Amino acid sequence: MVAAAAVSLVSAGCPAAVAAPAAAPACPAPTGPYQREVEKYLGRPVDGRQSEDDCRAVRAFQVEHQVPRQDGYADLATYRTTVVAEATPRPNAAGRCPVRSYRVTCVDMDRQILWVQRSEKVVFGPVAIRTGRDAQETRPGWHAIYLRNRDQVSTLYDNAPMPYSQFFDGGQALHGHPGNLYDGGGSAGCVNLAVSDAAALWDLLDIDDSVYVWGVKPGTGR
Template sequence: MKRTLPALLVGALLLTLDGAPPPAVAVPPVPGAAAQAAAAPRGPHRPHQGQQRAAHHGAPPRCSRSAGPYQQQVERHLRRVADGRQSAGDCKAIRGFQRAHHITPANGFAGRVTAAVVRLLRAQRNPNKAGRCPVRARRVACVDLSRQLMWVQRGRRVVLAPVAIRSGRSALGTRTGTYRVYLRVRNHTSTLYNTPMPFAQFFDRGEALHGVYGDIYESPGSHGCVNLQWMDAERLWDVLKKGDTVYVWGRRTGV
């Protein structure tokens, strides 16, 4: 059975660089209500990074002179010239975006967390614009592996706005297809990996939608499950029911 990696960092106290994470600092998981507070997203359903202390007694990080791997996507969202090259103006605009969305370090580097926030913001108005998720009378949990997003819709109405996810890593990718929620366990622990899986909703041979106590950006992927931030998983628990459809499509690439 596939399960997530053990969480090493807690909610909003994550020391993760946008693009090139340093070694994680292990801390014990936060149980119950404390975890909910620690993992609560800043603002409506968007990914977040915790505060990271800058070197030199709190001095702000230097503006990156390098273009990040998602430079063009971020430039396009910020209505800059999408040439994929970093300029002083680009860095200033990206830093402003990072500060507004609590992404640290706010150094203007267009890394994977910044790109994830851009994807999530762009999906808020009409996540199913491309029509990839089936429209049905019952609830459908739409899992888009390409954008690393999920939402729930009933008919054409979105009943749970898009949230960020972490799907399976390259060697253990989340399987695509149409499934149904067949088991729900509010406080589950993986017997294979001894890993907490809060708000687990199983849909395919051990693969589940579930929360994590750490940061969904801290690793290259799960063991096949669809990971959500703790708070998002709790909200999903209140929306989905046993027998609801889970539709998974796309392919995780470089996110």
């Protein structure tokens, strides 16, 4: 009788029990040093205090953009990734990089980003970079690539690898930086890129290509 009643109820249209959706995993990361900046970019309330919703939004951004840290903590790499994302539609919106009919590699030390443009068309980037630290700043102004070495190693800094080096001024080069692009206070004057970005830039540029550098790296005296 009990079994028959159960069948009768189902046939009468009584819904079967449905499992409740699994709760989203907790996001316990604390407030990060770039909390306000990341909140602003993500359209969150800008109060500089991590909430559960803030953490989930930051974590989703980190996963989408493959930031090294993906736990919702607003660290330097996350902030720098928001800068690149914000600049991507129009990196030269402020007109700081001169527009020419030929290729110009634009090195924006203010925002720590690099892109390549020909006329007004962006043909590479923007991507994150790391320029010279205090007292070893990357030299601003017009430059030109004068030497390229895919397998360069530093003769000054313990044979440190400098893959895909493209020298543009007095020993300063565009080159890949193996490991964490955001560690330390800056380079020794070169323009560091992620190795994958440096490889792509190597394939695009050539001897005598123009490089234009401007701005001030945050945290330096210039």
